Amino acid sequence: MDKGSWDTLTSRIKKWSKIFMPYKFLRYYPPQFVLRNPVLEGVYSAVSQGMQVAVIVFNLSNTKELQQQLESTQAAAFKEDFKKSFREALEGSAYREDVLVVHDHSSDGLILFLKNNEHKQNVVYIETFIKDISPAIKKGISKLxxxxxxxxxxxxxxxxxxHYSTQDAIFKAQQQAIAMAQKRVQSQYIEMVLEMRNIIHKRHLSLLAQPIVDLAENQVKGWEFLARGPENTPYEYPLQLFSVARQTNMVYDLELLVLEKAFLMIGESQCKEDIFINFTPLTLGNKRFVAALEKMLLEYPYIKPQQIIFEITERDSIEGLKFFHENIGSLRLKGFRFAVDDTGAGYASLHTISEIMPDIIKIDRSVIQDIDTNSVKESMLKGLLLIAKETGSLVVAEGIEKKEEAEVLSRNRVDLAQGYLYAKPGKLLLDRVAL
Structure with missing residues (x-):
């Protein structure tokens, strides 16, 4: 038997063996989608450039209602019109340059691949895209x-x-995205819910620390704590961890676990410097948060609120969060401080600054990168420093990777700096940085 015949035979055996396989094992065989070359090429190119790529699934959820209202021929036409409205909504949006490709994944849905550069808050960028594009699609369909x-x-x-080839990584992400969209696919969706609950319940979370340096004194003045999920799992990396947490409504519980882990780490290391901990507005605006924090302070009496800085991350709108301002006020009275992240990367961070008057402003890496060769970026920096002066805020510049960038920051009297130039995130007990 030649190699071609052998490959054909083994392929058929694998295919037909699934028919006799117990259902519980079928979840290890994700639906195989025919990937067009633009998908592989587009994803590979974006990943090679250091970008993140998200798989977003849009499934028609009321197809039964549709079938009752339309003839079979009209139903087929509707699906084509749905796809057309989808593409027109993308073309008319500010996201069109980030869309890699759109293709069918079933008769009832479409899959979209959206690239996202490292300067954007990934999870919130995707959710903002979904929030913005959905009404445009519905509007296009309502006309017809x-x-x-x-x-x-x-x-x-x-x-x-x-841990995967590009094609395997795409298949895995598609399977998980479909499970999230079609919560009726219970075996997959529930599995992710249980995995997230298991991480929280068993406290399978670790923290890394990255130093924040005083530019004038060249000394470590603070640390940013960064969460990591269980090693050698898809949740090890914060992007996947918080993506699933948001879609399963567990961000609040996950961030409380991060806070408790941070308190333990402070005690174990006897750290005296300021500690920056990332928090979403969703958690800071939760009506249960202040009470939960007060209980935690009783359990860890060595924690001084003045040492803790809540870094408001992502670009979730703080509007509509009923308890957000009330909670901020209560925490300030206890001595906690606040920082606003991503300043300079968009309007939302500037709006948050005007709303809460933060103690610290963190300037986004998109402003800092190559600032030594870009006079416009230096002008942006000066403008942000004026805002900080007006609000009485200290300034942390993020993402410094070159000595030349640090020199520009020193020249402009930026207070603090953070980035790979000084140290990558590591274990606080082992990596007490000597500068």
Whole structure:
């Protein structure tokens, strides 16, 4: 038997063996989608440039209602119109340059691949995209079918290539995104929910620390604590960890675990410097948060609130969060301080600054990168320093990787700096940085 015949035979055996396999094992065989070359090429190119790529699934959720209202021929036409409205909404959006490719994954849905550079808060960028694009798609359909109320289920997942080939990573992300969209696929969705609950319940979380340096004194003045999930799992990396947490409504519980781990780490290392801990507005605005924090302070009496800086991350709007301002006020009275992240990367961070008057402003890496060769970026820096002066805030410049960038910051009297130039995130007990 020649090699071609052998390959054909083994392929058929694998295919037909699944028919006789117990159902519980079928989850290890994700649906195989025919990937067009643009998908592989586009994802590979984006990942090679250091970008993240998200798989976003849009499924029509009321197809039964649609079938009842339309003839079979009209139903087929509707699906084509749905795809057309989808593409027109993308073309008319600010996201069109980030869309790699759109293709069918079933008769009822589409899959979109969206690239996202490292200067954008990945999870929130994806959710903002979904929030913005959904009404545009519905508007396009309503013009053609004014009597039909379009609705769809949406799920997303980021492509993690660390332990897989590009194609395997795409298949895995697609399977997870579909499970998120079609929560009816119970075996997959529930599995992710249980895995996230297990991480929180068993406290399978670790923290790394990256130093924050005083530019004038060249000394470590603080540390940013960064969460990592269980090693050698898809949740080891924060992007996947918080992506699943958001879609399973467990961000609050996950961030409380991060805070408790931070308190333990401070005690074990006897750290005296300031500690920056990332928190979403969703958690800071939760009505249960202040009470939960007060209980935690009783359990860890060595924690001084003045040492803790809550770094408001991501670009979630703080509008509509009923308890956000009340909680900020209560925590300030206890001595906690606040920083606003990503300043300079968009309007939302500037709006947050005006709303809460933070103690610290963190300038986004997109402003700092190559600032030594870009006079416009230096002018932006000067403008942000004026804002900080007006609000009485200290300034931390993030993402410094070159000595020349640090020299520009020193020349402009930036207070603090953070980045690979000084140290990568590491274990606080082992990596007490000597500068």
């Amino acid at each position: 079918y004014p009597y039909f109320d379009l609705d769809f289920d949406i799920g997303y997942m980021f492509i993690e290539k660390q």
